[in-house]
Amino acid sequence: MTNNLKLKCKICGHESTQLHRHIVLSHKISIKQYKEKYNVEKVNIGWSKGLTKETDERVAKYGRAKAGRKITLEQKSKQSKSFKKYLKTHKHPSSGLQRTDLMKEKIRKKLLGGKQSKETSIKKSISMTKLFINKKIKPNTKFKHGHFFSKLNNKEFYYRSSYELEAYKLLDDDDAQSIIKSWDVECLKIVYVDENKQLRYTVPDIFVEYKSGKKQLIECKNSWRLKDRRTQLKIEATKKYCDENGIVFSIWTEKELGII
Numbered sequence: 001m002t003n004n005l006k007l008k009c010k011i012c013g014h015e016s017t018q019l020h021r022h023i024v025l026s027h028k029i030s031i032k033q034y035k036e037k038y039n040v041e042k043v044n045i046g047w048s049k050g051l052t053k054e055t056d057e058r059v060a061k062y063g064r065a066k067a068g069r070k071i072t073l074e075q076k077s078k079q080s081k082s083f084k085k086y087l088k089t090h091k092h093p094s095s096g097l098q099r100t101d102l103m104k105e106k107i108r109k110k111l112l113g114g115k116q117s118k119e120t121s122i123k124k125s126i127s128m129t130k131l132f133i134n135k136k137i138k139p140n141t142k143f144k145h146g147h148f149f150s151k152l153n154n155k156e157f158y159y160r161s162s163y164e165l166e167a168y169k170l171l172d173d174d175d176a177q178s179i180i181k182s183w184d185v186e187c188l189k190i191v192y193v194d195e196n197k198q199l200r201y202t203v204p205d206i207f208v209e210y211k212s213g214k215k216q217l218i219e220c221k222n223s224w225r226l227k228d229r230r231t232q233l234k235i236e237a238t239k240k241y242c243d244e245n246g247i248v249f250s251i252w253t254e255k256e257l258g259i260i
Contacts, residue, residue, distance in 0.1 A: 005045050010038040019043040121198050129189045129201040152177050157185050163220040164205060166257040171208065183208040188217070192237030195229050202234040216248040217241075223253040 006015045011027050011034075020043045023034050031043055053060035071079075143161040148168045150157055159165045164185075170176060171183050189201045206218040217238060225231050235251065242249040250256075 007043065007045060010034075010040065017045040121196075121200075125200040129203060133186060133189060133203065148172075150183075152180060153182055153184075159185075161220065163222070163252070163254070163257055163259065166259060167206060167218060167220050167252055170257070171206070179210055179212070181209045181211045190234075190237050190241045192233055194233060202237060204238055214248060215246070216250060218250050218252055220252050220257070223255070226251070226253070 006017055007019050008015050009019055009022060009027075011023075014022055014026075016022060020031055023029065023031060023043060027034075029037075034043065035041070048056070048059050048062075051059050053063055144165065145158070145160050146165075147156050148159055148165060149155075150168065150172050152172050157168060159168060168185075171180060184207050185205060186203045187207050189203050192200055192202055194200050204217045205220045208216040208218065210216070219235065219238065221231065226235075239249050241247070
């Protein structure tokens, strides 16, 4: 099975499944300008559209080649240089077309931490929360991180700081095992409103269930971070959640964890 579909350039009649590079390089106009001027919806047709690895060897070969492929340091360096050059000149690396002033302003705002829309902020917050809950978030390499095996739970937990590691050790020592039924990490999400009045989610560090039936949420934090306004809002929301659900809320700083 083959894919014989092709598109014809409205300017010169050139036919291809991938017109975008031809339009930009040969006619020196952007894809947006081309679409608006000639009232077309698409300039590319995927060469593999309608094909599967079972029916076409090219698709199967591409899939095998891509599986497990890693970017080399040389490729990363090349990409970095290309991107830095683009940021300085605002010219597309392959086409050489100059970006408009509107696009420059959008890029500038993004790089300077420009304000996001309320919808975008909420989507990002929900996405990050899901990553935390599903244990897929990338580690913050600024802090000590790794894995801790819990004898009490007979499973491995990931820690993102030395504070969390010390907390895991305390919850898993012999004395704790005599009174604790089980404990888990980053398993709850709690809604809060940030300083910009936007809806966000916070994920407490540790949830503990005792043999007596008592439940506890623990947040591991540096004492200096407790002065941060967003941290305070998260704590307020977590306290409210705990009060409403009969859970004890605790903040473990370096003092409680014995970290000097």
